[in-house]
Amino acid sequence: MTERGHGHMHARGRMGQIAGANSDHEGLQSSERQALAHVERNSSRRGDFIATEAVCASVSSRLDVTKGRPMTDLVFYHSPGACSMVVHAALLQCKVPFEARVCDVRAGQQHEPWYRAINSRGRVPTLLVDGEALTEVPAILLYLDSRFPDRRLLPASGLPRAQAISWLSWFASTVHPLFRAYLRPEWLAEGDAEQATLKCRASARIDAVLGEIESALGTTLGRAQLGLLDYYAAAFLRWSSVLPEPQRALCPALREYRKRLAEDALFQQVLDREGVDLVSMRRRTDP
Ligand SMILES: N[C@@H](CCC(=O)N[C@@H](CS)C(=O)NCC(=O)O)C(=O)O
Numbered sequence: 001m002t003e004r005g006h007g008h009m010h011a012r013g014r015m016g017q018i019a020g021a022n023s024d025h026e027g028l029q030s031s032e033r034q035a036l037a038h039v040e041r042n043s044s045r046r047g048d049f050i051a052t053e054a055v056c057a058s059v060s061s062r063l064d065v066t067k068g069r070p071m072t073d074l075v076f077y078h079s080p081g082a083c084s085m086v087v088h089a090a091l092l093q094c095k096v097p098f099e100a101r102v103c104d105v106r107a108g109q110q111h112e113p114w115y116r117a118i119n120s121r122g123r124v125p126t127l128l129v130d131g132e133a134l135t136e137v138p139a140i141l142l143y144l145d146s147r148f149p150d151r152r153l154l155p156a157s158g159l160p161r162a163q164a165i166s167w168l169s170w171f172a173s174t175v176h177p178l179f180r181a182y183l184r185p186e187w188l189a190e191g192d193a194e195q196a197t198l199k200c201r202a203s204a205r206i207d208a209v210l211g212e213i214e215s216a217l218g219t220t221l222g223r224a225q226l227g228l229l230d231y232y233a234a235a236f237l238r239w240s241s242v243l244p245e246p247q248r249a250l251c252p253a254l255r256e257y258r259k260r261l262a263e264d265a266l267f268q269q270v271l272d273r274e275g276v277d278l279v280s281m282r283r284r285t286d287p
Helices: 030-041 046-051 053-060 085-094 137-147 158-183 191-215 228-242 252-263 265-274
Strands: 074-078 099-102 126-129 132-135
Touching: 074 085, 085 137, 085 228, 085 265, 126 137, 132 137, 137 158, 158 191, 158 228, 191 228, 191 252, 228 252, 228 265, 252 265
Parallel strands: 074 099
Antiparallel strands: 074 126, 126 132
16 A cells, blocks of 8 residues: 555544553653543543543644554544445445544534634534544545555546546535535524525425435445445435425435445444444334
8 A cells, every 4th residue: 555645544443442452551651651640540531531532632643652652643533324334335435544533513512622622613523633633525635645646546537537526526515515404404494484485495405405415326325335425425315314305205216225335344344333323214223
């Protein structure tokens, strides 16, 4: 694997391992040792664990607490089932160590001070690269693609590359905001009547974009080998489960596409790690 400009990656664990690691903290400064000791003491208490995540992120992204040597510089903040799923898929496709951390938007954690300190817009995903925040799905995907070119996240050059970026832009600038308007009408409209009108208009527009997605099946999307554009589309298919009928039911071609995504080996890892599926907004931990 080629990695442009980063030569210090080492194998490391998944979410929670920093908090759970019981080590001698060799190689850490005393303030870092104290921060990690605090996290270890409180690792079973979710609230404290989240409150200390910002502290932990900078330490954990630089040092392997079991060996005192540098580990991954990539810390990935995401929320289960959100648009961050596509970045999750990209990171797995890169086959590089990264630290996945949850900022649960359903629980409102994006508004909490510890997360605002990382991403002042209060949105997921955020990728910390050596402690520096990178936001916006297309930018993160392009960054990963240019840093790990051998992983072929996107076409390497020319028109195919530009066309793939065009789709990423359309998803981020058009499709995502339509779903946002439907799911969070209070964002743009006040009062029940205005919000109902907005939802109605958004759902009509969503119908049109779902139609475009369907038309692209077999060409840009849903090819023999699924890729990043498909993993981005997966979030929209998932969110479609809250639309009114008949949109919610999805046309047969989109249902089949969603089934393929759910069975795709790489994307299945994302769904399992996040504890969600594609046919509803439920989480596997929901009662
Ligand atoms: N343009 C942003 C949109 C990010 C975004 O809106 N993410 C949603 C989750 S899918 C979020 O963080 N929502 C929290 C909120 O709106 O408070 C991107 O492409 O990354």
